[in-house]
Amino acid sequence: MQHITDFLRAHPDLRYIFTGGKGGVGKTIGAAALAYQFAQEGKRTLLASLNPVHSLTSVFGQDLSGGQIKQVQGVPNLYAVEVDASDVVARYRENIAVRVREFLKYADIPVDSKPFVDIAVTNPAFEESAMFDKMVDIMLQEGQQYDKLVFDTAAVANAIRLIGLSKIYGLWLQRMIESRKEALSLRVQLSFRKEKIMEEVKKDPMLADLIGMNERFERVKKVLIDPEKTAFFFVTLPLMLPISVVTRFIKQVTAYDIPVGGVVVNGVISREEADRARDDEYLQNKFREQANYLRIIQEQLGDLVRCYVPLYKSEIHGLDALRQAARDMFDPDQEWALALV
Numbered sequence: 432m433q434h435i436t437d438f439l440r441a442h443p444d445l446r447y448i449f450t451g452g453k454g455g456v457g458k459t460i461g462a463a464a465l466a467y468q469f470a471q472e473g474k475r476t477l478l479a480s481l482n483p484v485h486s487l488t489s490v491f492g493q494d495l496s497g498g499q500i501k502q503v504q505g506v507p508n509l510y511a512v513e514v515d516a517s518d519v520v521a522r523y524r525e526n527i528a529v530r531v532r533e534f535l536k537y538a539d540i541p542v543d544s545k546p547f548v549d550i551a552v553t554n555p556a557f558e559e560s561a562m563f564d565k566m567v568d569i570m571l572q573e574g575q576q577y578d579k580l581v582f583d584t585a586a587v588a589n590a591i592r593l594i595g596l597s598k599i600y601g602l603w604l605q606r607m608i609e610s611r612k613e614a615l616s617l618r619v620q621l622s623f624r625k626e627k628i629m630e631e632v633k634k635d636p637m638l639a640d641l642i643g644m645n646e647r648f649e650r651v652k653k654v655l656i657d658p659e660k661t662a663f664f665f666v667t668l669p670l671m672l673p674i675s676v677v678t679r680f681i682k683q684v685t686a687y688d689i690p691v692g693g694v695v696v697n698g699v700i701s702r703e704e705a706d707r708a709r710d711d712e713y714l715q716n717k718f719r720e721q722a723n724y725l726r727i728i729q730e731q732l733g734d735l736v737r738c739y740v741p742l743y744k745s746e747i748h749g750l751d752a753l754r755q756a757a758r759d760m761f762d763p764d765q766e767w768a769l770a771l772v
Contacts, residue, residue: 435737462583470509474578485513492749662692669724693737739768
């Protein structure tokens, strides 16, 4: 097992760190602890929640809502934002409406554009597309002011669609650019005043948009698949369903060429805690059950496990609780957990 401290030390140029996993396993805690640790080491750090159901405000015990980057009070070097993609969604809707109207006018099709716009903006991945675009904005613009960017992603289904867009988006853009070029070329061939049409084609706003989007995407894709710049950490509990989800999630993310940083095992009941609660039948049963799941984690994910975090008596809320979680996460002494396997 390469502890997370050793992993990060071996990858000093990591700049984009993602956390993900099944819902309710502690992804936000993992992301917050990572960001807190980076900030404590003097690195200017931005923690961004890409989860539609944000939790940073609850974890830090201070208002981080509103979609604007805010400094985390009490932690120098740490900034956070609960990303609000509503402005991107609104921009998308307007942009698509303009382009659809342009296309119908260009093709000389006398129909109402509204039904076409409604169909375009109600596709299942529209929100993820907007969130992906916002993530790209952060990585290419606001993120340039920070040494480390930590992204807390949504539960698996949303995260897969979000991360998956990094590959699908590129294929779609390339196809759209080629189609647009073919359409413009055909227009020039069929026109009588070719010079005038050529000038119009050179200024085609739709092609310019697509090329601009593709250039942004290529810049982001380059860092997303760079193992020296990007790492995806998975968080799991010692329970069957979260383990299965993480195992499947790792394969899916790897298929998109996103580098895997490792796995954080959260909510582990220590032997010391179990001994203190000998009369607690529920906890004793959970402790015995946990041993089996820890063995499964070791067998299936052993080389990727980076640290174990204990189960706390109450949820992480506020800076004091988060500091403790970060201390446990980055404590190189993991014998207490390894002895349970």
